[in-house]
Amino acid sequence: MLGTLLKPDLEELIHAKEWDALREVLTEFDAPDRAELIEHCEVQEAALVFRILPRDTAGETFEYLPLEMQTRLVETLGDEQLKRVLDEMAPDDRTRLLEELPGEVTRRLVATLSPDQRKIASALLGYPERTAGRAMTPEYVTIRPEMSVTEAIEQIRVQAKNSETISVVYVVDQRGRLLDDLRLSTLVLAEPGAKVADLEDRQLVSILATATNEEVVAIFEKYDRVALPVTDTRGQLLGIITIDDVLDVQSEEATEDIQKLGGTEALDAPYLDVTFGEMIRKRGGWLAVLFLGEMLTATAMQYYEHQIERAVVLALFVPLIISSGGNSGSQATSIMIRALALRDVELGEWSRVLRREVMVGLTLGAILGAIGFLRIVLWPHHTTVYGPHFVMIAGAVAISLVGVVLFGTLTGSMLPFLLRRLRLDPATASAPFVATLVDVTGLVIYFSVASAMLRGILL
């Protein structure tokens, strides 16, 4: 909104080279709004803007830019400017950028950082992707249990500038092991002379550096904290994760799941920022794989060619039957993928889900089967359209529907469990993937039922 409104003014100032006015206008904004303004500029203009912004403002603004604009700016800004910006970025946001860049560029950039920041960046990049270690920031305030409240608040004042948040501070022993976390509000409300060790706060909740993003989101959802400490297995405090970053992670995870469910690779960028080639690669890849799988339907149909020749009426219901299997599979897979992601259902509960889905699949199949039966039997001029044996045909369609819907439901609900068991992402069980699996089997079910029921009558 803001971006599109003010962009003309901004461009005017850039073209007129009114650097002082530009800096003045821009520093009036909050970092997220400034980022939104710059986001709508050409990358060359954005680079100019970054050159004139004060050092800390530049770093903070850069943090709020979309990843894709950040990577393009990295290519455009000179090394000196880049160092200025990267040195001032919050380490967690910087890690996200560095992991996105090609390995070579990352190494070059890390080398340009100041020695302190270089150490931090290398440490964070040492953790596996999509873990708490990658998402945390080492910028937090620590206090000691033997401090008084007054001393602790003094310590916070000193460390505040270099911290992502001071809403929560961390009590550590002399070896850096995490003992507790305390809200600033607890300190402010406490007696000034009280000892930190004696302050009562909530129970300590901490995250292991190796926890996955999904686990991090689940812990934050459960405990409603604004920040949580990250430790190694020995309890050494390594960093903190703040809830605003969790909000972003949660949104990204959902985006990925939704895109995968639709049968594409995750786009990893806003729709309009994905290049045409990338879009074709991410959609075409899966589409081609699914197409190859779907070719089995032609082979299956070929197998039943003689039945179709003798009773073309059978072919009429092929799309109806296979799509019903695909739809029920798509329903089941989307429900299970989400239930697994939210931990509503655990991997070990697969057999409980299976029993339930057998009942659901049979019931849904029976409903569709009944509708299908009535559709054929009550159709005007059914004898002309479907021949004298229309009741038997309707029966074959109805029974096939029960089988196909049951099979679709079971495939759709169990595949996410299987994928999770194989340590793959359950969301890979996309709606089109399940539909493809179900289509071939659906054909086999349909023609087998029809052959059995119509032998000697039509076939």
Added chain:
Amino acid sequence: MLGTLLKPDLEELIHAKEWDALREVLTEFDAPDRAELIEHCEVQEAALVFRILPRDTAGETFEYLPLEMQTRLVETLGDEQLKRVLDEMAPDDRTRLLEELPGEVTRRLVATLSPDQRKIASALLGYPERTAGRAMTPEYVTIRPEMSVTEAIEQIRVQAKNSETISVVYVVDQRGRLLDDLRLSTLVLAEPGAKVADLEDRQLVSILATATNEEVVAIFEKYDRVALPVTDTRGQLLGIITIDDVLDVQSEEATEDIQKLGGTEALDAPYLDVTFGEMIRKRGGWLAVLFLGEMLTATAMQYYEHQIERAVVLALFVPLIISSGGNSGSQATSIMIRALALRDVELGEWSRVLRREVMVGLTLGAILGAIGFLRIVLWPHHTTVYGPHFVMIAGAVAISLVGVVLFGTLTGSMLPFLLRRLRLDPATASAPFVATLVDVTGLVIYFSVASAMLRGILL
């Protein structure tokens, strides 16, 4: 985890009627963990537990229970117990519960509240569902601009107990209009004698009470704040929304979108908590509607029955072709639904998206068409299987694929825009819904192309 581990101990204490021991064990836990323990109990046991918990502990624990357990407890607890629990609940969590219950129960419960809480509950319930007004809590700390920092901190101490958070406090004028928000940390780090009005903090960001949940999530994602004030159009401060609630809202919105995308109604509860009847209703409803739509394929096939009779080979490729349309539509719709939800793409950009998707659809169609063509032409014994005109058949299949994939891509990408334009949820454009739309058209495209190309040869 915790719940299943400790549940036996808990049950033992309940059966032995060891109320004091039980209370002692339970109060040792943090509210989220206590809720997890109780969540795994039978509702009768849970009600017993609530009877023995201290008043404020009971209220806080109740807040962390899943909505479904809350509503069942409402039916089980006596009015006196309920009043105790509801009075102590945070108003925003209470609103979520009250809006879930049948209107009659809600009215009865609101009547049992203390006069203060009754006023609050009625006010919050006055806002439309899924808006900031429903999600906010009126429990926050206000300070006045003319206060000194010391006075402000004193005021915070006084109001702290009745506030959801004191990490951020709100500066209002004498008529309750919102002037600014200040982080507690800003106050703590400021000179004790400084005036509140002179403290520099971030820009004021506020939310209108009528903003939708989706808008609230977008603002929090953009500004990275832990709490934001909610005002009416005149700037009167009405309440605040805290980020932990936004995390829940965001997760719910994603769950709904994923379930709808799969072609079910949103389940609105964890998988295992949905009753069998409810599950059938939420899945069977859409499945039946889609089935009725899909019946048109049988009508379309019937229309081309004579072509199939003359060239059964045409029927072989029906599943392959319609599923390719469905898959490309499913990809496009999931990508657009998410892009619209994240505001990566605005409603007004539909024509830009359309132009892009035409190119994407043609390219993807060409890729599948090429694979399909080669599959038929290079198949072993193609003349026996497909007859002497296999090249023409391959050509018809390839050209149909381009048309069907293009149509699928365009339907899938434009339908979410159309639904948003009609003020419906774009996520209603589920993968199965798009597939159903595309199937019928896909058949028409395929048989039209085949008729045109094979007339005089096969037909």
